Amino acid sequence: MDFQIPKHVKKIARRVREFVDSEVVPVELELLKSGEELTVERLQELRAKAKAAGLWAPTMPKEMGGMGLSLQEIVPIFEEAGRSLIGPLAIHASAPDEGNMHLLHMFANEEQREHYLAPLVRGEIFSAFSMTEPPPGAGSDPKMLRTTAVRDGDEWVINGHKWFSSNGEVASFLIIMALTNPDVHPYQGATMFLAPIDAPGIEIVRDVPTMGGKDFGGHVEIRYNNLRLPDSAILGEEGQGFMLAQARLGPARLTHCMRWTGIAQRALEIATAYASRRKAFGSRLSEHQSIQWMLADSEMELHAGRLMMHHAAWLLAQGEQARDETSMCKFFIAETVNRVLDRAVQICGGMGISRDLPISVWYEKARAFRIYDGASEVHHSRVAKSVVKKYAAIDVPVATE
Ligand SMILES: Cc1cc2nc3c(=O)[nH]c(=O)nc-3n(C[C@H](O)[C@H](O)[C@H](O)COP(=O)(O)OP(=O)(O)OC[C@H]3O[C@@H](n4cnc5c(N)ncnc54)[C@H](O)[C@@H]3O)c2cc1C
Structure with missing residues (x-):
């Protein structure tokens, strides 16, 4: 059993710590004092500095512009970034984008990688993961999924009601979990779809106000009203949602x-x-x-x-x-x-x-x-x-x- 943290990881963690202390914490304290929210513009300024410092998208491959670090390597690095709530946003290691990048990196096809993953990794766009539904839909028990996607010709028609889709206010696209086959166990009958946020049929109802004040990107409530998506919008394969x-x-x-x-x-x-x-x-x-x-x-x-x-x-x-x-x-x-x-x-x-x-x-x-x-x-x-x-x-x- 080796408890040593590799030297290169320690070095990056130290640089992240310095970046958070010198660039992020002053912004955090200023916002705290003024009561203002972090804007996209302010975040992009910080992100430009993080990129210039070579601290960008730690988990994404180097050829995509990331740092190519493994899950084991990022443990101390994410902790240093996490010393401020803005730190992970600044170095592109925050939820839900970081998890969404990981998901797309594993399962997106070439076209989806180019259209969604590449600009997401570059930090040009944001994403949201839309799974949780208000009662009586899916929450702690995801099997209670009620949002449906029904095939109509060569399209899927999605109807449903979600909430707490984090980042929904700034996202360019959504990853939507929907039931595509109600005749089998939900674990085999659900599918993930990728949809541009401005697709007809996506209604952003509101940002759900939350304890502790607004989080960057909000946690939005969404209605899907006959959202039509092609087969090519499926992430992975039909039935692989869970x-x-x-x-x-x-x-x-x-x-x-x-x-x-x-x-x-x-x-x-x-x-x-x-x-x-x-x-x-x-x-x-x-x-x-x-x-x-x-x-x-x-x-x-x-x-x-x-x-x-x-x-x-x-x-x-x-x-x-x-x-x-x-x-x-x-x-x-x-x-x-x-x-x-x-x-x-x-x-x-x-x-x-x-x-x-x-x-x-x-x-x-x-x-x-x-x-x-x-x-x-x-x-x-x-x-x-x-x-x-x-x-x-x-x-x-x-x-x-
Ligand atoms: C800040 C925030 C961000 C979020 N971001 C996202 C997001 O980006 N995308 C997304 O899809 N969802 C998101 N969610 C939703 C989150 O995943 C759900 O709130 C969570 O899964 C719980 O579901 P629920 O709210 O429906 O609670 P419920 O399912 O109604 O559960 C309520 C409570 O019941 C208890 N409970 C549940 N099951 C059991 C059990 N088996 N045994 C004992 N007690 C139990 C627990 O105390 C639980 O807190 C977010 C939520 C928050 C608060």
Whole structure:
């Protein structure tokens, strides 16, 4: 077992850290102060700087303009980018584009690569992944998919209602999950389609207002009203929708964990700095044992989370599906990040609640991480089922028997 992070990875991670500190954090703090949102123009300025620094699209191949890094290599790099919510956007490593690029890179045909993937990798356009539906449609249980695509001659006619399609306000195209064969199990009867956002039949209803304020690109509600798409709009093959979703979600869950670990780490650093300077009851906060425990718990949990990420990324690199390990990772890190942010707010007192520090924003925004890409309870029960399957039949002596 080798815990060494390769030198070239450490070097890139350091450069990403420097870029985030010098270019991204000042923009983040300015926006925090003014209460303004990040605009596409402002983001493109940052992106131009990231490209010039050679820090662009870490997971995409070099010949496409990316850095050609593997899932294992990006663990510390995405964490450094994730020290600011804007960092991953700036270096083109943010959700949902990063997961969508990965998906298209694996399954798009030549024409789709040229039309959608290439400009997406170059950062000329944005994308959205449209799977979740308002109740009673697909949410935690994706089998409840109600959006349909029905064949009509040589076209598909899509009807349905989705929401929380992140980036929908800025996206040039959508990846839509729809049921193409209601007569088989949804896992074999769903298909992914690629559609330009301005195609007739796509109605952007609204951006769903969310806790923590607006995220770049929004989380839009969409109605598909007789959206007509040709066969060539299918990503992969008809009936492969869930197989593709799984291929996207495994690594995408890990990259979310990497980015959020970055925010939690920065929050821990801010909380430690505050506790080391602020005095109460005759000593520094950092000298009170209950504060020390909070800091130590955050450090230990983040350390454990990092090891889990490295392990899950390594398993995926071996070609394993690592479903249990990615579930454990997503569950543990989503809960950890929320706990670390909660402790950081607590340690910083009124300052933690104020918008003078970014941790109050992160605290609110991180809450969704326990819900998207599989709610904590869903991952918890997956792991529980696995535990019972693995261990229940083992013949170990039970004391009461
Ligand atoms: C900020 C944000 C961004 C998002 N981005 C996208 C996106 O880009 N594209 C997209 O398609 N979707 C996106 N989503 C949607 C997200 O994937 C869903 O919210 C998530 O899958 C949960 O589905 P739901 O909201 O319908 O909750 P529900 O399915 O209604 O579940 C509600 C709650 O029930 C509990 N629960 C569910 N199943 C179980 C179980 N088996 N055991 C115990 N408890 C359970 C959990 O606590 C869960 O939080 C996003 C969501 C958010 C908040």
